[in-house]
Every structure is written in structure tokens, then in C-alpha cells.
Amino acid sequence: MSGWTEQQLAVIERTDELEVAPRRGDGSLAGKRIVWAVRVGDDVYIRSVRGRSGAWYRTTRSSHAGHLSADTDGVDTDVTFADIDATAPVGDQIDAAYRxxxxxxxxxxxxxxxDEARATTLKLSPK
Structure with a gap:
């Protein structure tokens, strides 16, 4: 079980643009950035379209934590970011979900x- 509710997963699945705010090293939240999120099974993934040079992605490196929200009801939660090896089979499933x-x-x-964006694949889990 991923920790997401079915309602949260449904919102993420139908919402094109979500907002992520990574937590800085000092504990404060960085500014919100729009991201594309996809659901694969009961898990949620995001990537930086700018690869490792994306500012919000670089900020995730210090704490691996942040906040995810959607304009619709059901998703407004603190999250953790886990690095994923996108060369593993799940990377192809994530690609298919984005497509x-x-x-x-x-x-x-x-x-x-x-490949540049795939290298920044993060699995989000609610705290």
C-alpha cells in the first residue's frame, strides 16, 4: 500500500497540473512549481522536464520532502520524494503513463x- 487514498489517486490521475513545493534544507518550503504527475498502480511519480538542472528538482536533493497540491479537492499533503531508477521496468510504465x-x-x-527527464524520476509518498 502506497499511503495514498483512492480519492487522492483519482484526483492525481485526472488533474493535468499539480503543484509541488520542495522543502529546503532549512525546513521552509520553496515556491510552488507546476508539475505533471502520473499514477502507476497505487504509486505517484513526477519528473523534471529540465532534467537535473530544474530548480525545483535541485531543491528536492537536500531534504527529499515537500508538499503536493491540486486545485481540486483531495490532494493537499506533505510528501516525501524517493529517487527511482527509471532504467528499471517501472521507468517504461511511467513513460507509458505520461504518454x-x-x-x-x-x-x-x-x-x-x-533520458534527461527520466533520470529525475521521483516517487511521491504522503507523509
Whole structure:
């Protein structure tokens, strides 16, 4: 069990843009950034479209914690970020989830499924 409720997973699955605010080393939250999140089974994943150079992604490196929210009801929670080896089979499942959910945006999907972005795959878990 991932810790997500079915309601939270449903919101994440249907919401195109979520907001993530990584926790800085001093414990404060960085500014919110819009991210694309996908559900694979009962797990939630995000990536930095800018790869390791993405500012919000770099901020996750210090605490591996932050906050995730959606404009709709059901997702407004502190989270932990776990690094995922996107070369493992789950990486292909995450790619497929991005392609299915965001198929109407072919250019950005190509970027979010490229090797540079795949290297920043994070699994989110609610605290």
C-alpha cells in the first residue's frame, strides 16, 4: 500500500497540473512549481522536464520532502520524494503513463520521457 487514498489517486490521475513545493534544507518550503504527475498502480511519480538542472528538482536533493497540491479537492499533503531508477521496468510504465495522460501535448511528452527527464524520476509518498 502506497499511503495514498483512492480519492487522492483519482484526483492525481485526472488533474493535468499539480503543484509541488520542495522543502529546503532549512525546513521552509520553496515556491510552488507546476508539475505533471502520473499514477502507476497505487504509486505517484513526477519528473523534471529540465532534467537535473530544474530548480525545483535541485531543491528536492537536500531534504527529499515537500508538499503536493491540486486545485481540486483531495490532494493537499506533505510528501516525501524517493529517487527511482527509471532504467528499471517501472521507468517504461511511467513513460507509458505520461504518454497516455498527456497525449494531447506531444512535444512536452517527448521531453518528459527523454533520458534527461527520466533520470529525475521521483516517487511521491504522503507523509
Amino acid at each position: 497516455a495522460k498527456y497525449s494531447r501535448y506531444p512535444g512536452p511528452v517527448k521531453s518528459i520521457t527523454a
